[in-house]
Amino acid sequence: MINDEQLLNAATDTLKKCLSTANRHFSVSYPLPEINFRLRGKSAGKAYLQKNEIRLNKRLFSDNYQAFIDEVIPHELAHLVAFQYFGKVKPHGKEWKYIMSEVFGSPARATHQFDVSAVAGKQFTYQCHCSTHLLSIRRHNNVQRGKAEYRCRRCLTPLIYIKE
Missing domain, CATH: 3.30.2010.10 (Metalloproteases ("zincins"), catalytic domain)
Known part of the structure; x- marks a missing residue:
């Protein structure tokens, strides 16, 4: 290591x-x-x-x-x-x-594809009309406090929290 x-x-x-x-x-x-x-x-x-x-x-x-x-x-x-x-x-x-x-002769990729399971914090499940989404604790807390509303990029409907 x-x-x-x-x-x-x-x-x-x-x-x-x-x-x-x-x-x-x-x-x-x-x-x-x-x-x-x-x-x-x-x-x-x-x-x-x-x-x-x-x-x-x-x-x-x-x-x-x-x-x-x-x-x-x-x-x-x-x-x-x-x-x-x-x-x-x-x-x-x-x-x-x-x-x-x-x-630099490197691929011009904007994002990585690493396995982030070891560093990902708690995630919360949200639903739109077309699929489910996982939000970070920070985004979840912003929704719960009324400071933010997130929408699906595909169907543009607001994400609704699914209590587990």
Whole structure:
């Protein structure tokens, strides 16, 4: 099993390699972003544009090591490079896709397909006209407090909580 220090070293090495590639490609010298494991939940990684920071989900990284090295870290760095080079752009727009495919040589996928059962919190069952949906505890609590209403993307009807 890989320990935290080994994960952080591998992430930092990958980040340095990708940043060097981007700096050469664009003839710039962007600073190395901060990288840490302060991300929880089902997201693999998140780029904080204004802070030049990348947060990774340590559990998902440990469980999907090679995919993080090959795709997740370049994915998040591509967000930072796109912001620094092009300015404010769509998160997975043409600029980001260009950096992923042409600069880093990685697939330009917007989402991961990792098994998140180990990091998924309690989920609540909701129903629309066409299917059932699982909502996170945060979304469930927002519904219960009257702060949010969620709709099915397919049939557009409001989701109704099914008490278990």
